[in-house]
Amino acid sequence: MTRGLRQLALAGVLAFAAAPLPALAQSSASDAATIAELRRQLEEMRRRLDQLEARAAAQAPAPARTQAAAPRPAAPAPAPRQATPAARPATAQAEARAAAAEARAAAEEARIAQRELALARAAAEAAQSPNIPGLGAPDPMGRDYASEEALRSDLPGIAFRVPGTDTQVRLYGFAKLTGYYDLGPRNQTDAPPPQTIPLTGSAADAQGGDYSMTARFSRFGFDTRTLTSWGTLETRIEGDFGGGAATSTNAVFRLRQAWAELGDDSFRVLIGQANSLWNEGVFETLIDATNLNQSFVRQAQVRVTGRLAEGLIGQVSIEAPETAYTSVAGAFTPGASLQGGASPAFNSVPDLLGRLTWRQDGVELGLRGLLRQIEIRTDGTAAAPPGTSDTAPGWGFAGHVRVPMRLVWEALGQDEIAAMAFYGEGIGRYFAGQTSGQDALTDLGLPGVISAGLDTIPSYGATIAYRRFWTTTLRSNFSYAYARNDYPSYALGFAPGSAAATSLNREMQQVFANLIWSPFATVRDGTFGSGWLDLGVEYVFTRRDLYGGAAAGGPAGYGHGIANRVLFAAIARF
CATH class of the missing domain: 2.40.160.10 (Porin)
Structure with a gap:
């Protein structure tokens, strides 16, 4: 189950990192900088998930890796400071659970990054519309009889x-x-x-x-x-x-x-x-x-x-x-x-x-x-x-x-x-x-x-x-x-x-x-x-x-x- 979570988080991160950004083709310089930073963060999370996957695989319990192999002779009595065979699987499981928790945290970070990326995309798409953020609507054409000279109108033209x-x-x-x-x-x-x-x-x-x-x-x-x-x-x-x-x-x-x-x-x-x-x-x-x-x-x-x-x-x-x-x-x-x-x-x-x-x-x-x-x-x-x-x-x-x-x-x-x-x-x-x-x-x-x-x-x-x-x-x-x-x-x-x-x-x-x-x-x-x-x-x-x-x-x-x-x-x- 923990391995499935890691794979799901890794897939989500890779999907967001590789997603196309057509709406940003004509975004402003500030939008481009925001997107670049989000891509950098997603790439970093992908590397972390790769490391967690490798670490979890390396720390899997020994019986799970060797049970299909030829039977092994009984092991000699352990040294006083060595863990018992029964303790080794429990320790590996605890470490795996910790790795899974870390993977879930990384996945949550990926979801947050996804929302930020979606907001950045929306801002870039809005920038393509005629109503430019930061630009007010055009003044009414013609005369405002209170202060202008031409005939009054409220049309934007x-x-x-x-x-x-x-x-x-x-x-x-x-x-x-x-x-x-x-x-x-x-x-x-x-x-x-x-x-x-x-x-x-x-x-x-x-x-x-x-x-x-x-x-x-x-x-x-x-x-x-x-x-x-x-x-x-x-x-x-x-x-x-x-x-x-x-x-x-x-x-x-x-x-x-x-x-x-x-x-x-x-x-x-x-x-x-x-x-x-x-x-x-x-x-x-x-x-x-x-x-x-x-x-x-x-x-x-x-x-x-x-x-x-x-x-x-x-x-x-x-x-x-x-x-x-x-x-x-x-x-x-x-x-x-x-x-x-x-x-x-x-x-x-x-x-x-x-x-x-x-x-x-x-x-x-x-x-x-x-x-x-x-x-x-x-x-x-x-x-x-x-x-x-x-x-x-x-x-x-x-x-x-x-x-x-x-x-x-x-x-x-x-x-x-x-x-x-x-x-x-x-x-x-x-x-x-x-x-x-x-x-x-x-x-x-x-x-x-x-x-x-x-x-x-x-x-x-x-x-x-x-x-x-x-x-x-x-x-x-x-x-x-x-x-x-x-x-x-x-x-x-x-x-x-x-x-x-x-x-x-x-x-x-x-x-x-x-x-x-x-x-x-x-x-x-x-x-x-x-x-x-x-x-x-x-x-x-x-x-x-x-x-x-x-x-x-x-x-x-x-x-x-x-x-x-x-x-x-x-x-x-x-």
Whole structure:
């Protein structure tokens, strides 16, 4: 019986030592090291069992080995210190039992090694699946209306593992068709910012509204995720066809994002072109415009993200600067041209931004701020007076809150309310929907000005929005936004009706109401996913009032503009 146990243990060890490992063909270096160590241990146990087998055979009782041979004469009386013949079999049996126990222990070790080997195989097989251990699931494609720019979606896109690597690749995007009709002035753009709606009494107002359709904001992109010894490396390249004219069907591709980020949930670093830390969408819309009090800036940056506490994320970034000022000659950026020459707008230092976001149980609180420098230099340009060089500091802060209404009344389900407010000076480029990108005003070029100055524009505003879920597949968004800019008094000297005068929006208001049907929407673990298809209609009301009123609008103007637009959209994601 003991011999049978030894043979069984030996057979088990040899079987595990020789077992093929097809699932490990593409395992990582750490998996290979684990398997090598298990093989070494199994080989050692096999040698030990061989030794035990030989020892047990050598110590078997003498009668069992010689009984079949010729009879032997009686043995002489044993010496005093020798064991009796009756004692020798008992001693051999005890030693055999000890050897069998040792063999059973070795067999148990082999079974433990078998389980460890099975676990290693399972880990290696899991590594071959698209969900790489240590890599999170892909971020939902499209816009998270709370912080991103594109249309919101919870689809993971098309993801696959690159064979033989620790890299996952995701393809994503959407095809979007938008049709719109203006009930008021003719505004030939599918992305109308509030600050450029036609003024009442203008030629566009006299023409009346018209209808158009576009698909140029359809988008595609891909990203990768790779496990490294420093964390997960993620890269993203994304673009759409919104770079051309709104009235042209020959859409022009434009780069939206191109970045790489390395790290983990506790700390990571991003470099490249990405959404600014200042961005905040506030609520869900169908229109492709930069709406009032919303920020959709994408620019080159270096960003650091860290988890400061449970649910609290801190971020700091250094981002590409761009001075934007307005003078009697119009609005200028560093890339603009003044009378065919260089622009006086100048960049010297990058913008510095920071953001804190806290999330728990669906509640979100956010605080963001920025510091920047705005500068003009007239030397080498056609601007007068020459020799003018001036800088002005820009700064701003904003906060938002998002609260699920189920905390107030469970029957409200997925409904939520959101609010945002901001204040700053010289932050116009981060609110391009309402200030023509203006950061500052200058009296450069006004009659009698000998030494021009540079004045940052104070601006402030607030937005409140409610998201209502009529059913899981049918939802609406309602919002109201207000913003105001304050200008120095010399701006009244800008020529009435000129581009400079009509760009000075003192107050702006905007109202949204939409109805979106997502037939494949789901709610899982309290999280809403819109699915791959959205069909919706939307109404947008916008009003802007100029600084200086009717005098700024010129002879045919009333100093304000009102726009009413109705649109529909269909978004199919992949």
